[in-house]
Amino acid sequence: MTGALAFVLRGVALALRFLLPLALIRLLGLEAAGVFALVTATAAIGPAALGWGLNNLLTQDLVLHRRRAPRLIATRLAVTAVSIGAAAAAALSIVFTTTPIPTLAVAPALAIVALETLALDVHVILIALGRARRANLMLFIRSAGWIPFFLIAASRFDAVCSLDATILFWIVGHVIALATLAPSIAKTSWRAIGVDLGWLRSGLRSSSFIYAADLGLVGQLYADRFLVGAMLGLEAIGIYSVCAAVAQSLQILVSSAVIQPALPRLIASARDRECSEALLKPLCHRLAWVFVAALSALVLACFIIADIHSIEISGAAAVSLCLLSFAAGARSLSDGLNVVLIGQERHRIYAVLSLVGAALSIALSILFLPKLGLAGSGLAALVAAVTTLMMRLRSIKKKSVP
Numbered sequence: 001m002t003g004a005l006a007f008v009l010r011g012v013a014l015a016l017r018f019l020l021p022l023a024l025i026r027l028l029g030l031e032a033a034g035v036f037a038l039v040t041a042t043a044a045i046g047p048a049a050l051g052w053g054l055n056n057l058l059t060q061d062l063v064l065h066r067r068r069a070p071r072l073i074a075t076r077l078a079v080t081a082v083s084i085g086a087a088a089a090a091a092l093s094i095v096f097t098t099t100p101i102p103t104l105a106v107a108p109a110l111a112i113v114a115l116e117t118l119a120l121d122v123h124v125i126l127i128a129l130g131r132a133r134r135a136n137l138m139l140f141i142r143s144a145g146w147i148p149f150f151l152i153a154a155s156r157f158d159a160v161c162s163l164d165a166t167i168l169f170w171i172v173g174h175v176i177a178l179a180t181l182a183p184s185i186a187k188t189s190w191r192a193i194g195v196d197l198g199w200l201r202s203g204l205r206s207s208s209f210i211y212a213a214d215l216g217l218v219g220q221l222y223a224d225r226f227l228v229g230a231m232l233g234l235e236a237i238g239i240y241s242v243c244a245a246v247a248q249s250l251q252i253l254v255s256s257a258v259i260q261p262a263l264p265r266l267i268a269s270a271r272d273r274e275c276s277e278a279l280l281k282p283l284c285h286r287l288a289w290v291f292v293a294a295l296s297a298l299v300l301a302c303f304i305i306a307d308i309h310s311i312e313i314s315g316a317a318a319v320s321l322c323l324l325s326f327a328a329g330a331r332s333l334s335d336g337l338n339v340v341l342i343g344q345e346r347h348r349i350y351a352v353l354s355l356v357g358a359a360l361s362i363a364l365s366i367l368f369l370p371k372l373g374l375a376g377s378g379l380a381a382l383v384a385a386v387t388t389l390m391m392r393l394r395s396i397k398k399k400s401v402p
Contacts, residue, residue: 009136013144014249020147021241024166027154032163034237037244038229039109039167041222046113047120048218050083053211055124057203062128068196073125075196080121084114108167115142115174122181138177146173209347216354220331220361220384221248224377227362231369239317240374247324247381251332323378330385337392349395357388 024033058076062069088110095106119142126135150169153160225244229237341350361384368376 009140010252013140014252016144016147018245018249021238021245023151023154025238025242027161028163028166030235030238032238033241034229034234035163036166037225037237037241038234039112040241041225042109043112043116044222045218046087047117048214050080050087050117051120051211051214052079052083052204053207053209053214054079054203055121056210057207059124059128061199062125069129071194071196072199074194075200076121076125077118078195079200080117084117088114108164108171111171112167112174115171119174119177122178134180138180141180142170142174142177145176146170209351212351213347213354216351216356216358219358220354220381220388223358223362224365224381227365227369228374228377231366232373236374240320240377243317243321243324243374243378246321247328250325251328251335317374319375320378323375323382327378327381327385330382330389334385334389334392337389337396340396341392346395353388353391353395356391357384360384360387 021033021037024036028036054076058072061072065072091110092106119138123135123139126132126138146169150160150166153169154165159165225237225240228240338350338354341347341353361380364380364383365377368380370376372379
């Protein structure tokens with residue numbers, strides 16, 4: 001029941017997150033939709049940058065050492081609170097000493113980054129404690145549950161048709177999600193809870209490669225938004241956000257349908273070359289078929305919705321959409337190969353390849369964007385994704401033993 005509920009909630013959330021950029025373009029215009037895309041990208045990078053790679057260790061220790069759970073949770077949340085405070089202070093100092101982004105209220109944007117960072121910690125904690133149903137419900141409420149209410153309100157009240165109102169609805173979604181924890185918090189005894197500095201010190205040392213890998217993965221996914229904005233303007237981000245939404249939905253769908261069910265077998269066969277290769281070949285075939293089907297459905301839906309709302313999709317945007325979609329397919333296969341690398345306990349090469357992917361994507365975007373426009377960013381994403389995919393395959397074949 002929990003798995004079915006998670007699948008349904010994820011599907012509905014993907015649909016709503018896919019529709020949101022198109023709705024924002026129609027309601028607020030391309031520039032406002034571009035600014036919202038930057039806020040969304042920052043909110044995605046924030047949890048990785050402020051998480052310090054500790055959540056993997058936290059999950060493991062919460063499962064193995066349940067009696068220490070209160071102290072471990074308190075330590076994780078204390079680190080998050082300090083990190084959010086320091087990041088907010090740094091962001092405010094930068095904003096007040098530079099030119100702010102037009103039409104963007106700083107406080108709501110920072111609040112979203114803080115809430116997304118806290119929400120990821122809470123999600124990981126609930127999953128580790130065996131409360132997957134509540135974790136998935138909270139994820140749906142904060143990520144997409146607020147979208148229908150915003151769209152209905154925006155269609156009826158002109159005052160809601162603003163970027164600030166959009167972010168405010170998102171914040172309310174976070175608050176409602178956190179409010180579902182109130183009964184559990186009220187039952188918890190807080191007297192013996194403190195910060196475990198020993199766990200924190202050892203965790204920061206052992207999680208350094210995971211932290212670097214997290215930064216590389218989110219950098220490869222979201223840095224292009226900022227480069228498009230800097231080189232092509234906010235309106236270009238508005239168009240690009242639609243293409244990126246299709247590509248990310250595609251990657252999530254393919255990974256959920258093909259990669260995640262194969263995770264146990266990928267980990268088990270990670271050290272056996274013949275077994276690993278025998279598993280990867282049919283996995284690639286299934287991934288290709290699911291990718292083609294999902295891509296066809298998503299692109300068709302994108303053009304139908306754009307036609308209904310009279311949104312023009314330029315040739316450059318169409319090319320970018322295709323390139324980003326194929327890049328998403330390559331990254332989906334890389335997700336499976338990352339599991340093999342972790343199964344081989346090769347955390348360093350996993351982190352290095354993730355950082356290489358981000359650096360390559362950024363460098364190629366800077367090179368291609370001025371000459372090719374939006375298509376250049378899509379081409380950069382595809383080249384970076386395919387290159388790092390080949391590097392992962394080579395690394396796994398080199399390491400695996402018969």
